[in-house]
Amino acid sequence: AQKITQTQPGMFVQEKEAVTLDCTYDTSDPSYGLFWYKQPSSGEMIFLIYQGSYDQQNATEGRYSLNFQKARKSANLVISASQLGDSAMYFCAFTGTASKLTFGTGTRLQVTL
Amino acid sequence: NAGVTQTPKFQVLKTGQSMTLQCAQDMNHNSMYWYRQDPGMGLRLIYYSASEGTTDKGEVPNGYNVSRLNKREFSLRLESAAPSQTSVYFCASSRTGYNSPLHFGNGTRLTVT
Numbered sequence: 109a110q111k112i113t114q115t116q117p118g119m120f121v122q123e124k125e126a127v128t129l130d131c132t133y134d135t136s137d138p139s140y141g142l143f144w145y146k147q148p149s150s151g152e153m154i155f156l157i158y159q160g161s162y163d164q165q166n167a168t169e170g171r172y173s174l175n176f177q178k179a180r181k182s183a184n185l186v187i188s189a190s191q192l193g194d195s196a197m198y199f200c201a202f203t204g205t206a207s208k209l210t211f212g213t214g215t216r217l218q219v220t221l
Numbered sequence: 222n223a224g225v226t227q228t229p230k231f232q233v234l235k236t237g238q239s240m241t242l243q244c245a246q247d248m249n250h251n252s253m254y255w256y257r258q259d260p261g262m263g264l265r266l267i268y269y270s271a272s273e274g275t276t277d278k279g280e281v282p283n284g285y286n287v288s289r290l291n292k293r294e295f296s297l298r299l300e301s302a303a304p305s306q307t308s309v310y311f312c313a314s315s316r317t318g319y320n321s322p323l324h325f326g327n328g329t330r331l332t333v334t
Contacts, residue, residue: 139319141320143322151327152327152328153264153311153313153325155323158320158322199263199264203319204319207271207317207319207321208254208269209266209313209315209323210266210280211256211263211265213262213263214263
């Protein structure tokens with residue numbers, strides 16, 4: 109069974125600084141995908157970024173990038189130039205050949221002035 | 222431009238009552254999902270439907286039933302609600318394949334007293 113782990117329950121970052129949110133996974137599937145979602149206090153789930161297991165380059169979407177280290181089975185989210193609006197819960201998620209998305213327990217990010 | 226629509230947004234039930242959560246998507250997605258979110262536990266998959274006419278259990282299916290009514294609609298039924306089913310429920314949909322992000326509804330906050 110796949111397992112996904114987020115070890116940071118909460119993180120603080122100053123506005124305009126970069127922050128890395130950790131995510132590790134465990135799978136024997138040869139093909140899989142890794143996702144990051146943002147959940148603001150309003151409660152909706154917002155898709156941020158995707159990384160496929162065969163992708164040669166790290167995914168980037170605006171200020172979000174995914175630091176994918178396949179051998180270490182890690183898929184950390186990097187947010188550059190943090191903004192107050194980045195304060196939210198962030199979830200890492202994994203899907204393998206069964207195409208069922210499994211979520212980590214999340215990291216609460218607080219951006220401070 | 223509705224995406225995934227869930228109803229109701231809020232519901233309070235007494236122990237033993239039944240109810241059905243409705244979900245509809247207008248993105249022509251094959252796959253649909255029901256998750257529950259509890260504090261500190263991320264999102265856990267209850268049931269999913271990889272395509273019209275098929276449903277499968279997820280991580281926490283006990284106490285729930287689902288119906289994939291057609292390609293657009295996927296309902297979740299609680300036959301006899303219990304306080305342990307107090308949670309926020311999310312419906313989601315996606316295209317087929319491990320590289321397809323899930324699109325989420327806005328959630329249903331259910332309280333069972």
